[in-house]
Amino acid sequence: MAQANTCEANIVQVSAALSAAELPTEVTQWQNINLPDNWSQRWPQHSGVAWYRISWQAPCAAPNISMALYVDAISMAGAIYAEQQLLWRDAHLQEPLSRSWNRPRMLTLPPSTPNQAIQHLYVRVSGDALNSPGMGALRIADVDTISALQQNKQWQHRTLFLINAILSASLGLFCACIWLLRRQETALGWYVLASLAWLAFLYNLLATETAPFPNAKVFMQVHISAFVLYTLCFCTFTWRFIQHEAPRLQLGLCGYCVLALLGIWASPAHLQAAVLACFFFGCVLILSVNSVLVTVWGWRSRELASRLLALTMLACIALGLLSLLAYLRVFTLPSNLVAYTSLLLTVFMALILAMRLTQSLQRIEAFHHELGNKIRETELNLTASLAEQHTAAVKQMQTQERTHLAHDLHDGLGGALIRSIMVLEQADEPVDNAKNLSILKLLRSDLRQIIDQFSAEAANIPATPVVWLAPLRHRYVQLCESMDMSVSWEVAKAWHTPPQAAHCLTLYRVIEEALTNVIKHSAARQVNVRFYCDVQCLYLLIEDDGVGFDVAASQQSGISIGMNSMRTRVSRLNGQLTLHSEAGCTRLEVSVPLTLDKH
Known part of the structure; x- marks a missing residue:
């Protein structure tokens, strides 16, 4: 296990307990679990505090190796203790909660004696039943190993989505300017609305605090509502872009979205989690089916832009399938490949706008050339006419x-x-x-x-x-x-x-x-x-x-x-x-x- 500057700790046992205690010494009735953990499967409808205890042992004998802890996610807010020593805590452990589920963390552990007895880490988690409460994967190793792991996960969980948000906002703003000047570009108008809804959806992936929303429940309702609106706007955009008339599909999609929004905001509290999950995965299914339909319809079209959209949607389908197979552990691939689909769509829109700009410039150049010829022809005609007028005047x-x-x-x-x-x-x-x-x-x-x-x-x-x-x-x-x-x-x-x-x-x-x-x-x-x-x-x-x-x-x-x-x-x-x-x-x-x- 141990090399010159490398050390991987053994996770001996992971336990969990329901307790609102402030310190780990006050917690009793531990039960063994496995990480990552979603306590809703064990304690349904529980919103509040739970404790996790990680028992570990470092077999490394080198005294110059510093150990670090990597926590993939805490849903939602938490505090981490090494034995009785507080290592870190979120700013808000009560509603409105801090949001640590999308922030991979690295914490340096206090020095310990190699090959000593079992050591313990305690994690206090404040969660909400609607937000998959619990704790993600955990790893204890030397600082260099954990640092590399944290940077990789930081790219996958935050940086990638931050870049996505910046590109979507920039391209959406550019398309909004075009649409305001040319209202007949209805496809661009729907793309602008889809970009706004997508940015609202990404806010859940990037926000570190529940505020300005009063609690995590309202935050999740807004998050799923944004995804529903994105589904409506994006599907409409793709249909308008490839100029495919689908009035019945449009009417059915609008009806589904209205029903989804009513269910999200009006369903009883004990059904809230099931309703949110139902409509979320319903929208995922609609987007997947729409990708297949747009791929077929766009490829049948003879327009280059429609075929490019078809190829883009086909690539999104492929990334989605690979992510699903990776999640099911069929292949050893990153499970977040689906996050690149929005980047593909952003690159596609940038390419389409560049093509349209180039075509417009070519039309302007052709018009300028034709106008120059017309001007020269008019000058010749005017010269001849003036000569005739001069002769007549004489x-x-x-x-x-x-x-x-x-x-x-x-x-x-x-x-x-x-x-x-x-x-x-x-x-x-x-x-x-x-x-x-x-x-x-x-x-x-x-x-x-x-x-x-x-x-x-x-x-x-x-x-x-x-x-x-x-x-x-x-x-x-x-x-x-x-x-x-x-x-x-x-x-x-x-x-x-x-x-x-x-x-x-x-x-x-x-x-x-x-x-x-x-x-x-x-x-x-x-x-x-x-x-x-x-x-x-x-x-x-x-x-x-x-x-x-x-x-x-x-x-x-x-x-x-x-x-x-x-x-x-x-x-x-x-x-x-x-x-x-x-x-x-x-x-x-x-x-x-x-x-x-x-x-």
Whole structure:
């Protein structure tokens, strides 16, 4: 048994007794038992205190070997004595009890003489009938051996579940964020609920105190209720994930869970332990059957994610079977392999989320590439469209310029030709060369004025209206006097607001066209021309006592080029032109605002 630094004690006898005594010397009526021990099999419905006595002997002769005690579990709280010496005790030995059933402990024993008589350890246990009260496996050996054993059991009983809880909480929180942003992801919503229920279930495996619950009974009821809710949420998650419609199964599962919760919280005290065990193992059976069904349904699906879930559930089934066979001692394997199933599911969910993220990034990249192609295609189409619009605009501008040029030629040069023809016709004798030269110079001046109008924005504005209309007045006064026609001019002395060149040119052409029409068609004897202005508008009034004409008929016939020209020019400046004519009176009124429309 003994080697250089190794020693394994012999457990001679293990006894137990029901007693609420505070010290081991007060305990009597011991009965022999075997560890691990669940006293509910021996003392049914007992909730309270029991004592355990371990008689042992160390056969090691080396005096430098320190011995240690390993206790696998105490359910729920306890205190350990070496003979009469207290080695350790839980913080709370009364309700709400401390929880030592999930905390493998290592205690160094006091020095003892090798090969001495039988030594005794006493363990005082406070337990509850619903929580498998009693004591787990026990071992006495050298410190190094017990330390290695305690670290191994610490990993299996606590660290593994702590890692599980951290991963489940992290992944559940991540899935909750996704579900809050995309409510249509109902499978993720059920996974979040399953994660919350699983964390509540794991709390029983990690908590070291019964508080904040009032006693161990309520703690166990909450623990089993969390497992029932986890069963409902996890099964629903798997069905939603593989998109398998199972309304009858869903309804039956919901009914079972409601019945289980009612039984857990409403069953009589003497039936509580049986009810809790019944519904707990019922949920284990449901999860096992669901794993088989989801494996079959998921594998039949052609989706990669569903098949991955099927493989994960198959691995969970395999771990569960191996754990069962290890528990039944068919194989020599750790019996807690089933604890790795939740880690497998966590890894599966992380893999699924990574796959979905990768697919989303690939779709975004494809969309970005397609969007870039669409943008380039749109740019080409827009360039072609702008080119077409530019060509159309150029053509429209050319057409407008031709129209303007035609109007100017008609109103300006045409009027000048008519005046010259009338002068020649009214001459009593042949016109000499000097007179003809003067007429030609006037025609050239009118033509130059038409050409210069395209730079009208840069033209100089006459200082006063009188200066502006002086050349026109001089021409028509001579022509009208030769035809026995009297022309009176009433012109404003100054500008209230300086006009633009476009105003002056437009009104100049209107006066030319109007007077030309009077001379050609009216047979008038008296013509009155009045021009005045204010801060906002320019006003023109031309009135004669001629024969008049039908204004409406002239507009409908469309043959009056001069009238149309005048209207077009005035409308270009947002002005108003009104014409009234009857026998003995023809009146033309024009008003032009001094603010040009930039459009």
